[in-house]
Amino acid sequence: MGIMRMGYAHVRVTDLAEAKDHYANTMGLYQTLEQDGRVYYKGWDEWDHHSVVLEEGGVGVVKFGFKVEYESDLDVIEKKAQQFGLTVERMSAGENPEVSDGIRFITPSEHVLEVYHGQTVIGTEVGTHNPDAFPRHLVGIGVPALDHALIFAEDVRLMENMFREVFDYFPTERVQTDLDDDDAHFIASWMTSNNQIHQIAILEGEQSKLHHFAFKLQDWNEVGRAADIMTMDDVPIDIGPTRHGITRGQTVYFFDPSGNRNEVFAGGYPAYRDRPINKWTPDQIAKGIFYHARELNERFTTVYT
Amino acid sequence: MAIVTVDPSGEEIYLPADQTVLGGLYAAGYAYTIGCRRGGCGVCKVDLLEGGVTYDHPVADDVLSREERQEGVCLTCRAVPDGDITVRFRSGSLRLVQPLLRSLNEKSRLQAAASAPQPKE
Ligand code: FES
Ligand SMILES: [Fe+2]
Numbered sequence: 329m330g331i332m333r334m335g336y337a338h339v340r341v342t343d344l345a346e347a348k349d350h351y352a353n354t355m356g357l358y359q360t361l362e363q364d365g366r367v368y369y370k371g372w373d374e375w376d377h378h379s380v381v382l383e384e385g386g387v388g389v390v391k392f393g394f395k396v397e398y399e400s401d402l403d404v405i406e407k408k409a410q411q412f413g414l415t416v417e418r419m420s421a422g423e424n425p426e427v428s429d430g431i432r433f434i435t436p437s438e439h440v441l442e443v444y445h446g447q448t449v450i451g452t453e454v455g456t457h458n459p460d461a462f463p464r465h466l467v468g469i470g471v472p473a474l475d476h477a478l479i480f481a482e483d484v485r486l487m488e489n490m491f492r493e494v495f496d497y498f499p500t501e502r503v504q505t506d507l508d509d510d511d512a513h514f515i516a517s518w519m520t521s522n523n524q525i526h527q528i529a530i531l532e533g534e535q536s537k538l539h540h541f542a543f544k545l546q547d548w549n550e551v552g553r554a555a556d557i558m559t560m561d562d563v564p565i566d567i568g569p570t571r572h573g574i575t576r577g578q579t580v581y582f583f584d585p586s587g588n589r590n591e592v593f594a595g596g597y598p599a600y601r602d603r604p605i606n607k608w609t610p611d612q613i614a615k616g617i618f619y620h621a622r623e624l625n626e627r628f629t630t631v632y633t
Numbered sequence: 634m635a636i637v638t639v640d641p642s643g644e645e646i647y648l649p650a651d652q653t654v655l656g657g658l659y660a661a662g663y664a665y666t667i668g669c670r671r672g673g674c675g676v677c678k679v680d681l682l683e684g685g686v687t688y689d690h691p692v693a694d695d696v697l698s699r700e701e702r703q704e705g706v707c708l709t710c711r712a713v714p715d716g717d718i719t720v721r722f723r724s725g726s727l728r729l730v731q732p733l734l735r736s737l738n739e740k741s742r743l744q745a746a747a748s749a750p751q752p753k754e
Contacts, residue, residue: 340693341693342672342673342691343690343691346690361690385693386694386695387672387673387693389694390675418725495708524735543660548749564669564670564671566669582675583671584671585671586671586672586673586693587669587672587673587674587696588666588669589669626666627668627676630668630669630674630676631669631674631676633673633674
């Protein structure tokens with residue numbers, strides 16, 4: 329019960345036609361709807377109606393959706409959010425096309441989060457009846473699914489508390505100024521509700537901003553091939569292929585045609601509630617973020633939408 | 634084509650038609666502080682001292698505000714010069730990192746200057 333995953337990322341793009349080309353032909357997402365100037369996509373291994381929504385005008389994130397297992401989870405989360413001091417509104421079914429009723433609130437970091445219990449089920453591209461391992465005619469990178477996002481917040485500890493208390497998330501890794509949590513200032517935190525190494529990460533920085541949202545891949549080979557496709561499609565690569573020390577994930581950071589940072593992310597060890605948190609100190613943050621270069625490029629904390 | 638003059642050093646860089654300021658400077662061997670290369674982060678701004686530019690894509694207002702445009706701030710990754718321009722980099726961020734490309738660009742610039750119609754006396 330509770331939150332199962334980040335279900336959708338809804339982002340702004342400056343040029344819808346170019347963005348559509350990127351998300352459909354380079355990332356290989358499947359368009360499921362275009363309506364009222366918004367385009368909806370799913371990955372081939374996702375069964376719900378959409379995981380990415382593009383909206384023309386501006387850059388950055390409009391909102392994120394998180395899916396709970398049971399309708400009754402909404403009441404629990406609503407109450408916990410109110411107890412945390414957040415103002416929660418109810419959203420009705422269809423406010424987001426093909427998405428159930430749910431709740432919506434603004435985080436202390438000024439991001440809009442929605443929580444819902446259902447989306448129209450379309451099914452994966454391989455189906456459930458004696459399915460094949462993958463669709464035969466994937467386009468471009470052919471990402472199977474949305475994975476996680478990294479957002480900025482002025483107060484990382486407050487955001488970690490919010491995700492813990494309202495979403496029942498737990499941190500898997502953290503950058504903190506002191507190994508003693510009570511004395512430490514939290515610089516970044518990676519959090520999840522299940523074995524996925526992170527569903528959301530929070531980095532100290534400008535309120536309401538997006539660092540990146542990420543798509544899942546299997547392994548190094550797929551990450552390397554993804555980078556090859558980016559070169560073919562003239563996608564600006566920010567860094568990679570490389571590894572994150574934090575989460576151990578394999579990665580490429582790159583930019584969509586509006587300058588929103590995307591990531592392809594593979595691996596990451598399984599998370600457990602009782603696993604001790606990995607703690608990184610600021611002197612080793614570069615190794616934590618880019619495990620091979622061990623140097624933060626100047627874009628890591630300065631370039632975002 | 635256009636010539637980008639860098640203030641205050643006076644260096645002149647040749648840009649083929651339709652190339653962005655960022656694309657042209659990097660092709661000529663220079664580097665400076667840039668980010669997404671796609672108009673989203675605002676990190677690539679320089680000050681435009683002379684000449685005009687046209688944006689080859691829509692640019693979000695929260696990346697480049699109306700006031701900034703009026704003040705001559707130029708988002709280099711999306712700006713294509715209308716003609717010759719003069720720009721000033723912020724905090725001396727422009728660096729020449731590929732002298733080979735720079736010398737090739739200089740040849741292109743001299744060629745372009747030689748083939749340009751001579752102004753009548
Ligand atoms: S490099 Fe990001 S706006 Fe130009
Ligand atoms: Fe990530």
